[in-house]
Structures are given as structure tokens and as C-alpha cells.
Amino acid sequence: MTKPAEIWREHKKLHSYLGKQGKLLVWTKILVAPVGFEHQTPYFVGIVILDGERMPVQIVDADEKQLKPNQKVEVVIRKIGKAKSEDVIEYGIKVKPI
Amino acid sequence: MRIQILGTGITKFGELWSKSLLDLATDAALEAINDSRLSINQIDAVFVANMIYGKIANQDHLGALITSALGLKCASFRVEAACASGGLAVHLACQSLMAGTYKNVLVVGVEKMTDVGISEITSALMGAGSDMERKAGLTFPGLYALMAKAHMAKYGTTKKHLAAVSVKNHYHASMNEKAQFPFEITEEKALNSPEICSPFTLFDASPITDGAAAVILSSDLTSGSTNNVYITGSAVASDTVDLAARDSLLELRATKEASVKALKQAGVEIKDIDIAEVHDCFTIAEILAMEDLGFCKKGEGGDFIKKGITRLGGKMPVNTSGGLKACGHPVAATGLKQIIEIADQIRGRAGKRQAEGINCGLAHNVGGSGATVVVHIIQS
The missing domain is CATH 3.40.47.10 (Thiolase/Chalcone synthase)
Known part of the structure; x- marks a missing residue:
């Protein structure tokens, strides 16, 4: 449901996050998802600290055992949710443990 | 006022x-x-x-x-x-x-x-969150689960502390015919129900209602009966919609600010409160509310509830309606239900769940993960 103009506007900021490293503060495993995320369950979401800024972000390529406070993470670009056939495919930032 | x-x-x-x-x-x-x-x-x-x-x-x-x-x-x-x-x-x-x-x-x-359906309502409720939270695939159970995990890590709060909130509120709801779940549950049932997002099981969450x-x-104080009840304090405070943007995940700052203002307006102190309805959208939220409203020290909310002080018959009953957890949570009706429950308790109209000697109550209503908090003081 994300609008093309919104995606175009938001994509301009994405590159500034690429490759940034930070640390994990706290996380949870989601089993009941909103529309567009149902196919990913269970998935991990956490609050990470990047350049002193806290942000909520999905955690990918992770084993549950790797998730602990202060775990180092790196920003990666990934598809956000599942676009319907007529929707624009949206990309955004997620993190993976390193 | x-x-x-x-x-x-x-x-x-x-x-x-x-x-x-x-x-x-x-x-x-x-x-x-x-x-x-x-x-x-x-x-x-x-x-x-x-x-x-x-x-x-x-x-x-x-x-x-x-x-x-x-x-x-x-x-x-x-x-x-x-x-x-x-x-x-x-x-x-x-x-x-x-x-x-x-x-x-x-x-x-x-x-x-x-x-x-459940995905549609979960998405609709995320309208109360931030754009970054939605893009991260977060849900409201997820946001409160992050707060619960932070509280557990810092203060040693356990899943049994969380379950104590649910068990107590179901006990209260068992005496409320208007409640969605008017039955009791055991600690074992709460702990062993299906996980919805770690560390929460189904019984940590309020339902869809x-x-x-x-x-x-x-404003006409001459009308009404002899059994009158009044709102004497009403205050609102705001915080960031984005949970991660706050200084601390361990408290709802807006709860502190709204309650201080409302109590001052009513000319009463927190120790004068006989009964409270607090916003237990998730079990951790009632623990945070006990601490942030000042009923107990920071970090001790879990033990405070587990001791039975806030169970009907205890010194200061909390969520005698059954709370959001067991009375149900029709989102925008909740804030009114809380005020009605306290008014009924003061007027002696609470039936089987009537508490004794109630003159002054507090209603605590939270929006989102704590970005809006409204506190009312209600007195005889």
C-alpha cells in the first residue's frame, strides 16, 4: 500500500545508512504479524544504536542464540514486507549480526 | 476542578x-x-x-x-x-x-x-506507532515486549511477575458480567499459553474487543442524587510516538507527568488513592504503571503486584473491572470504562467486586507505547 511518491522520498535517505555498524539494545521475536509481514513469521525486531541514535529495525540473517545485548550489527538493504502484484516493491534498512 | x-x-x-x-x-x-x-x-x-x-x-x-x-x-x-x-x-x-x-x-x-481479521486489526492498531516501527514489522505486542525485555534485564522481572498481573485481572473479571473473559485462570495456564512475541504469551496481551x-x-453541581461523584483532576502528557527515541525504555515518562499534574489539581497525594484502574494493555504495562504512578519504587512493580496488595481485598485494588486484559479492550471505550469502574466503586454499585471504603480513585489511560497519557482523579 506504500505510495510511489513516498518510496521515492524515503529512498533518498537510505544510502546514508548503508554499511553502518552499531549494537543491539533489546529485541523480540514476532509471531503475530501485521499485513505484509505474515509470510516472514517468526521474525526478529530490535532497537539498535547506530551513531548514538536509537532506532527500531528488523534483524535478519540471525540465529536466536546470536541475539544478546551489545551484539554488533551491520545495516543491510532488504525488501520491506510483501508487495501486492500491482504495488511498488519497497526496500529499506534492516540489520544483521556480525 | x-x-x-x-x-x-x-x-x-x-x-x-x-x-x-x-x-x-x-x-x-x-x-x-x-x-x-x-x-x-x-x-x-x-x-x-x-x-x-x-x-x-x-x-x-x-x-x-x-x-x-x-x-x-x-x-x-x-x-x-x-x-x-x-x-x-x-x-x-x-x-x-x-x-x-x-x-x-x-x-x-x-x-x-x-x-x-487479525493481521488487518494488527496493522490498523500500528497506526498508533511510528513509520520506522511499521517498516520494522513491529506490532503493539512487539513494542511492549521490548519494554518487558528491558525491564527484565535491568530489574530481574520474571515471566511469573507478568503472569501475576493476568491472574489477578482475570480474578476481578470473573465478578464482572460485562467483561469479555469473566473467568479465572491459573499461573500455569498463563505461562503455558502460546507465545505471541517473546517474552509474551497470549495471556500477557489484552484482546481485540x-x-x-x-x-x-x-458543571452543574446542584443536580444529581445524594450519591454524587466528581472528577477533581484531569491531566494529559505527551512523549515521542517512536519508542526507540525515548531516553528510557524502563518507564513511561508521560505517566509520571500526567499523574503529578492530576494529583496536584485534585489536591491529593498518591497515598490518598484507594483504588486505581490502570492501562494494562500488556502485563508489563501494569507493572510500569505501578512504578511510574508512584505506588511502589522503580523496579519493584512485579513484586508489588505478586504480593497481592492490588488484588481485591488488598490495600489498594487495581483494575477491579478486570483491566484491559480480562474485561477487554475496545480501544477508545477503555478510558471511559476505567472512569465508570471507579465511579461505581465510589458509589457502591460495583456488585460482587465491590471494594470497601473507596473515596478516591485514579484512572490511567495510555495511547500507543506511551506517547499520550491521560490521568483522572475521581472522588466522592
């Missing part, structure tokens, strides 16, 4: 497939008007609290819709602040009465949530 609660009305909370949004709103409103002994034409304004009906049913303009359904042509307003919509509507109604614009007003909170609740408020 001194605003009289002239009448109250509340529907059954639950999966009410035979009732529409309008049925629920008018049932609660007419019950409140009858209870107030005013004639319907004495209502000067209607405040309607609702969060998600526009999103899931494509029907907005609820102020006029509900006002006209009651046969009224007076001023009407729709108020939205996520799960704090009900408390905020009462706050605004009080302001209009204190300003002298209106003399008698109807405040009705209503939500019709069970017509759509249909329901409505209404009050008639008046």
Missing part, C-alpha cells in the same frame, strides 16, 4: 457480531442519559472517542453520526489519541465545561474491532 459524573452506561465487552458500531454507541449513551436523570434535550454537546473505525470500515465523521443517531442536533466532536482516545475525550469535555461553553455533555467511547462506554458530565 470539580465536574460531576451524572450518569454512566456501558455495554457488554466482547465479540459482539450482532451489534454495529452505532448500536453499541447508542446503547451506552442512552443508558448513561437514563442514569443521569437528565432529559436527552439537556445534553449540550457530544464527544465521541474512536480510534480505528475510519480505517477498517471507511466511516469517519463519527461525532455527527452518533449525535444524530441519538436524535440530537447539538455540537459534536470526534477525539482520537490511539488507546487514550477515551481519556482524552473526557479531558476535553471537562475543559469545555470548566470554560462554561456547555453545562451537560455526553462522552461516548466506542470501538467495533472484531469484524476484520467490541464495546462502548459513556458518561454524562456536568
Whole structure:
């Protein structure tokens, strides 16, 4: 449901996050998802600290055992949710443990 | 301040497939008007609290819709602040009465949530979160789970502490015929129910609920019966919508600010509170509320509840209605239900769950993950 103009506007900021490293503060495993995320369950979401800024972000390529406070993470670009056939495919930032 | 609660009305909370949004709103409103002994034409304004009906049913303009359904042509307003919509509507109604614009007003909170599926309602509720939170695939259980994990790591709060909230509130709901889940549960059942997002199981979360609740408020202190009850404090505070942007995940700062203001307005202290209805959308939220309202020290909320102090019969009962957890959580009706429960306890109308010696109560209504908090003080 994300609008093309919104995606175009938001994509301009994405590159500034690429490759940034930070640390994990706290996380949870989601089993009941909103529309567009149902196919990913269970998935991990956490609050990470990047350049002193806290942000909520999905955690990918992770084993549950790797998730602990202060775990180092790196920003990666990934598809956000599942676009319907007529929707624009949206990309955004997620993190993976390193 | 001194605003009289002239009448109250509340529907059954639950999966009410035979009732529409309008049925629920008018049932609660007419019950409140009858209870107030005013004639319907004495209502000067209607405040309607609702969060998600526009999103899931494509029907907005609820102020006029509900006002006209009651046969009224007076001023009407729709108020939205996520799960704090009900408390905020009462706050605004009080302001209009204190300003002298209106003399008698109807405040009705209503939500019709069970017509759509779980993913759709989970998405609709995330309208109360931030854009970054939505893009991260977060949900409201997820946001409160992050707070729970932070609290567990810092203070040693356990899943048994969380379960104690659920067990207590189900016990209270077992005595409330309007509750969605009017039955008791065991600690074992709470701990062994399916996980919805770590560390929460199903019994850590409030349900999806249909329901409505209404009050008639008046600035005319001469009307009413001998068994009068008054709002003496009403305060609102805001914080960032994005949970991660806050200084601390261990407290709701807006709870502290709103309660300090409301208590000061009422001229009472936290130790004077005999009973409270707090916003237990998730079990951790009741633990945070006990600490942030000042009923116990930071970090000790879990033990405070587990000791039974807040169970009916204890020193300061909390969520005698069954709370959001077991009475149900028709989002915008919740703030009104809390005020009605306290008014009923003060007036001795709480039936099987009546507590003794109740003169002063506190209602704590939270929007989102703590971005809006409304606190009311209600006294005899």
C-alpha cells in the first residue's frame, strides 16, 4: 500500500545508512504479524544504536542464540514486507549480526 | 476542578457480531442519559472517542453520526489519541465545561474491532506507532515486549511477575458480567499459553474487543442524587510516538507527568488513592504503571503486584473491572470504562467486586507505547 511518491522520498535517505555498524539494545521475536509481514513469521525486531541514535529495525540473517545485548550489527538493504502484484516493491534498512 | 459524573452506561465487552458500531454507541449513551436523570434535550454537546473505525470500515465523521443517531442536533466532536482516545475525550469535555461553553455533555467511547481479521486489526492498531516501527514489522505486542525485555534485564522481572498481573485481572473479571473473559485462570495456564512475541504469551496481551462506554458530565453541581461523584483532576502528557527515541525504555515518562499534574489539581497525594484502574494493555504495562504512578519504587512493580496488595481485598485494588486484559479492550471505550469502574466503586454499585471504603480513585489511560497519557482523579 506504500505510495510511489513516498518510496521515492524515503529512498533518498537510505544510502546514508548503508554499511553502518552499531549494537543491539533489546529485541523480540514476532509471531503475530501485521499485513505484509505474515509470510516472514517468526521474525526478529530490535532497537539498535547506530551513531548514538536509537532506532527500531528488523534483524535478519540471525540465529536466536546470536541475539544478546551489545551484539554488533551491520545495516543491510532488504525488501520491506510483501508487495501486492500491482504495488511498488519497497526496500529499506534492516540489520544483521556480525 | 470539580465536574460531576451524572450518569454512566456501558455495554457488554466482547465479540459482539450482532451489534454495529452505532448500536453499541447508542446503547451506552442512552443508558448513561437514563442514569443521569437528565432529559436527552439537556445534553449540550457530544464527544465521541474512536480510534480505528475510519480505517477498517471507511466511516469517519463519527461525532455527527452518533449525535444524530441519538436524535440530537447539538455540537459534536470526534477525539482520537490511539488507546487514550477515551481519556482524552473526557479531558476535553471537562475543559469545555470548566470554560462554561456547555453545562451537560455526553462522552461516548466506542470501538467495533472484531469484524476484520487479525493481521488487518494488527496493522490498523500500528497506526498508533511510528513509520520506522511499521517498516520494522513491529506490532503493539512487539513494542511492549521490548519494554518487558528491558525491564527484565535491568530489574530481574520474571515471566511469573507478568503472569501475576493476568491472574489477578482475570480474578476481578470473573465478578464482572460485562467483561469479555469473566473467568479465572491459573499461573500455569498463563505461562503455558502460546507465545505471541517473546517474552509474551497470549495471556500477557489484552484482546481485540467490541464495546462502548459513556458518561454524562456536568458543571452543574446542584443536580444529581445524594450519591454524587466528581472528577477533581484531569491531566494529559505527551512523549515521542517512536519508542526507540525515548531516553528510557524502563518507564513511561508521560505517566509520571500526567499523574503529578492530576494529583496536584485534585489536591491529593498518591497515598490518598484507594483504588486505581490502570492501562494494562500488556502485563508489563501494569507493572510500569505501578512504578511510574508512584505506588511502589522503580523496579519493584512485579513484586508489588505478586504480593497481592492490588488484588481485591488488598490495600489498594487495581483494575477491579478486570483491566484491559480480562474485561477487554475496545480501544477508545477503555478510558471511559476505567472512569465508570471507579465511579461505581465510589458509589457502591460495583456488585460482587465491590471494594470497601473507596473515596478516591485514579484512572490511567495510555495511547500507543506511551506517547499520550491521560490521568483522572475521581472522588466522592
